[in-house]
Amino acid sequence: MKLGIVTDSTADLPEYLIEQHAINVVPTVLVLGGKEYKDGIGISREEFYARLPALQTPPTTAAPSIGDFLAPYQSLLDSGCDHILSIHVSGKLSAVINNARQAAQEFPGKITCADSGSLSMGIGFQVIAAAEAADLGLDAALQAIESARSRSKVFAALDTMEYLKRSGRVPAVVANIGGMLSIKPVIELRDGEVKPMAVNRTTSQADEFILGKLMEMGEMERLAILHTNAEHRARRLLDEMMSKSRMSVPREVLFVNVTAVIGTHLGPNCIGFAAVHKTSL
Numbered sequence: 001m002k003l004g005i006v007t008d009s010t011a012d013l014p015e016y017l018i019e020q021h022a023i024n025v026v027p028t029v030l031v032l033g034g035k036e037y038k039d040g041i042g043i044s045r046e047e048f049y050a051r052l053p054a055l056q057t058p059p060t061t062a063a064p065s066i067g068d069f070l071a072p073y074q075s076l077l078d079s080g081c082d083h084i085l086s087i088h089v090s091g092k093l094s095a096v097i098n099n100a101r102q103a104a105q106e107f108p109g110k111i112t113c114a115d116s117g118s119l120s121m122g123i124g125f126q127v128i129a130a131a132e133a134a135d136l137g138l139d140a141a142l143q144a145i146e147s148a149r150s151r152s153k154v155f156a157a158l159d160t161m162e163y164l165k166r167s168g169r170v171p172a173v174v175a176n177i178g179g180m181l182s183i184k185p186v187i188e189l190r191d192g193e194v195k196p197m198a199v200n201r202t203t204s205q206a207d208e209f210i211l212g213k214l215m216e217m218g219e220m221e222r223l224a225i226l227h228t229n230a231e232h233r234a235r236r237l238l239d240e241m242m243s244k245s246r247m248s249v250p251r252e253v254l255f256v257n258v259t260a261v262i263g264t265h266l267g268p269n270c271i272g273f274a275a276v277h278k279t280s281l
Contacts, residue, residue, distance in 0.1 A: 003134040003141060004076035006086040008064065008096050009039040011116075011123040012226075012256050021131035024072045028096065028261045029062040039261050048260040049229035049268040058166050061261045063095040069103035073111060084111045085134075085141050087127050090192035091115045112138060114145055117192040120258055121224035121274035122154040128222075148222075148276055154189040155197070155213050156226065156272030157206035161185050163267035164194065186210060207271070211237060214273050215245050222276040224254040228263045231255060234271045 006024045007013070018025055027038040030048075033055070037043055052059070069086070076084050086104065088097040097115050104111035114130075116123040126148045133144040158164065161183070184206035186198040200206040214237070217223075227234035234255060242249065258266065 001082045001137045002080055003138055004079075004081035004084040005127060005131045005134060005141075006069075006072055006076070006084055006100075007123060007127045008088050008100075009259055010089040010094070010096070010119050010262055011087075011127055012120040012224075012259055012262070013124045013127065014254065014256070017124075017128060021128060023127060023131055024076065026064045026068055026072060026100075028064055028094075028259075030059060030260050030264065031062065032059045033057065039259055043260070045257045045260055045263070046229060049257075049263060052263070052268055059260075059264045061264050063099050066099050066103045069100050070106060073103060073107055077107065077110060082110075083138055085130055085138060086111055086113045087116055087123065087130060087145065088113065089119050089123055090117050090189070092117075092192040093119060093194070112142070114142065115192070116145070117149060118152065118154055118189055118274075120154065120226055120262055121254065121256055122152055122189055124224070125152060125222045125274060125276050151221070151277040151279070152274065153213070153217060153277075154272070154274045155186065155210055156189075156266065156270050157184060157186045157200075157203075157210045158266055159184060159203070159269040160267055163265055166265075186213075207233070207237060207240075210272060211240050211244075214241050214275070215247075217275045217277055219247055219278040220250055220275050221278045223250050224256050224274045226256050226258050226270075226272040226274060228258050228266055228268050228270040230269045230271055231257065233269070237271055237273070 009027045030037045086100050091097040101113045126145045129144040129148040130141040133140040183199040188195045188197045225234045
């Protein structure tokens with residue numbers, strides 16, 4: 001069986017991995033200043049985060065339309081794929097997976113849609129695992145996704161709760177408390193939802209909390225350090241971990257400036273990580 005792999009741009013996969021594994025990426029949508037952008041086209045992540053704090057009208061995001069999925073699905077099937085595995089951002093956070101499933105109905109029995117229950121490289125690592133197992137068939141790829149998901153953790157330290165408050169991704173009462181106290185919150189993506197984990201008075205305290213969570217991972221199979229235009233701070237996180245721990249890190253550690261479609265809800269100057277433990281957590 002020839003298996004095609006599709007995901008959406010919230011997976012945050014670097015371009016070289018997309019090419020290496022022949023992954024099809026459907027862009028999500030960013031609406032900025034009344035103008036609609038396909039994710040990653042027309043505005044760089046660096047420019048977006050530089051502009052974000054001063055924007056009079058907050059940017060918004062949207063899922064790709066059903067039609068946006070039809071073309072890549074048809075193209076893969078026309079190119080000889082027997083089946084397509086389409087892996088997407090948590091259905092509790094976005095309508096992406098629902099639109100993908102509706103598009104899949106146009107190709108009965110040919111497309112399996114999988115809810116990653118995650119975002120950013122929390123999705124990306126599941127997509128890579130599926131692509132690596134694709135030659136073994138659909139069942140093997142689905143098992144690879146489930147294995148990666150069960151061993152994954154995604155955490156982030158935010159500079160402010162304001163952007164999450166706007167997005168409605170956390171209860172308003174939590175967001176309001178955060179704003180009043182000028183805290184630096186830490187969140188976890190767990191069970192497909194954003195979960196507030198800790199409140200910190202300073203950036204350094206938030207960084208220490210994230211560092212502790214990273215060191216708790218132990219031996220890791222995959223690791224991505226995530227940030228929203230805060231690469232220096234993100235690299236310091238990895239340096240601190242390596243100086244304080246003797247555990248080995250994966251041969252390749254990714255540094256990912258998170259896509260604007262996710263960053264809209266997190267705000268600039270965040271750091272975090274997505275990691276896959278070597279064995280079950």
